[in-house]
Amino acid sequence: MSRVFWMGSVQHMQMSEGVEWALHSCLNLAWAESGTAVTATKLAAFYGLPAAYLNKQLQALARAGIVASTSGPRGGFRLAKALKDITLMDVVVAIEGPDAAFRCQQILRSGPDADPTVDYRTACVVSQAMSRADLAWRRELAAQTLADIRATVESRSPDTPELTRNRLAAK
Amino acid sequence: MSRVFWMGSVQHMQMSEGVEWALHSCLNLAWAESGTAVTATKLAAFYGLPAAYLNKQLQALARAGIVASTSGPRGGFRLAKALKDITLMDVVVAIEGPDAAFRCQQILRSGPDADPTVDYRTACVVSQAMSRADLAWRRELAAQTLADIRATVESRSPDTPELTRNRLAAK
DNA sequence: GCCTTGCTACTCGGATACTTTCTGTCCGAGTCAATGTGG
DNA sequence: CCACATTGACTCGGACAGAAAGTATCCGAGTAGCAAGGC
Structure with missing residues (x-):
């Protein structure tokens, strides 16, 4: 009796949803911008x-350095670079920080045959393997710019630029 | 005055350190195992x-299904598969869960021109781009097995198998 | 002597606290623009 | 009519709470082996 059902894993290792917000906001800034800042x-x-x-x-x-901010009336944010110079990696690093997802805690330090002079973050084979995957992830993020994203969106929904501009211009 | 120094980004989006523990423990199980379970x-x-x-x-x-557990005296854990059949991805999924790091919250749902019938997790261009990076990460993790890791460790430190076995055999 | 039976010690398994991180809110510093005033 | 000081409202910026997840711990369920007792 009282069978236990495994409800599925809980949500682990998720990046801040701020990344999603930031990416969409940058695109909106690009569409809205006509020299004016958006609050x-x-x-x-x-x-x-x-x-x-x-x-x-x-x-x-x-x-x-991805956006520039201005205080006061008619202030707000505007892009500080061209979209083609902003990669997904830039945004992720800005929001989530520069550290890799896998953090080698150097548990080998506490192991039986530990060498205090060794930095296991680079020496540990496990750490090296995980770093390889992290690098692949970062490479993929760095290969895509927001200009690419915008181009894809506009090819699928040509109305988006105007709709967005109007929406942001409206009081 | 009172200049504020930015202390650097805090640590975000880190995976549980349990992953590191699990990986090393699996290797130790492989070295220790001679039909006996390790607590x-x-x-x-x-x-x-x-x-x-x-x-x-x-x-x-x-x-x-990566290890098998036995209760009671002389109980403990032993590998449930050969190391060559355990990828890094398997271990990460077991500990961290199956979800991608980037979670598309479908904020477009709340946008001006939202279509309730669309699943933005697959339709949103931003989500697609992030998924591409996640896939690259997963592919890299799935390409490496614990057998590969063991082989590399043993080639660098041939004593490790015996040292580990002795250490685990000791009361 | 051998089998049965009860017991004890040991291990995993999940439920329970504690700490850190992430999410959300608030108020102050700075700034630009409009307004009113004096030349 | 034009220049300038004052005022006021607006926006970012970082400091301050609340919620969620990660980390650590404890105790109970189950099991295997051992010991004692009976046949």
């Missing part, structure tokens, strides 16, 4: 996101 | 890990 509030209203929290993510993009 | 306590003592928590990770490996 975090407007960008958040686009998807019903909490404005203050999106603002936090945009700050991270600003620190990374 | 979680012994495996934990190898690196000074909390035994009960390592046990938790080993349970996850057991659910995934």
Whole structure:
């Protein structure tokens, strides 16, 4: 009796959803921009996101030099580079930080035949194998720019640029 | 005044350190095994890990069919497959769960021109791009088996099998 | 002497606390623009 | 009419709570072996 059903794994190792917000916001900035800055509030209203929290993510993009921020009336955010110079990797690093998903804790340090002079982050074979996968991931992210994304979106939905511009221009 | 120094990004999107523990423990099981099971306590003592928590990770490996568990005296864990049939991907999925790192929240659902009939996890261009990177990561993890890891370790440190076996055999 | 039976010690398994990270909110510093005033 | 100081509202920026996940621990269910007792 009382059979136990395994409900499936819980959600592990997920990146912040701020990455998704940041990517879409950058695209919207590219479509909206005609020399004017867009406030975090407007960008958040686009998807019903909490404005203050999106603002936090945009700050991270600003620190990374992806967007530029202006305070005061008529202030807001605008792209600091061309879309073709912004890779997915740039955005992910800006939001999630530069560290690899797999963190080698160097547990071999505590093992029976440990050598204190060795850095197991580079020497440990397990760590090397995991790093290989991380590098493949990063390579793929770095190979795609936001310009590529925009081009694909516009080819599928040609109305998107105008719709977005209008929506952001509206008070 | 009171200049603020940015301390660098905090550590985001890190996978559980249980992955590292699980990988090393599987290798140790392969070296120790001579038909006998090894307890979680012994495996934990190898690196000074909390035994009960390592046990938790080993349970996850057991659910995934990577190791088999036996209760009672002379019980413990032993490999359920050959090392060549265990990929890094298998271990990561067992510990971290099957979900991708990037979770498309389908924020386009809340966008201005949303189509409720569309599943944006597959339709959203941003999601597709992120998935491409995830797939590259998974492909790399699936391409490496624990047998590969063992072979590399043994070629670099030929003493490891015997050292490990002796250490695990010791009371 | 051998079989049966009960017991004890041992191990996994999942339920339970504690810590860190992520998510969300708030208020202050700075800024630009409009407005009113004086020349 | 034009220049300038003042005011005011608006926006980002970082500091401050709440929620969720990761980490660590504990105790119970089950099992295998051992020991004692009976045949």
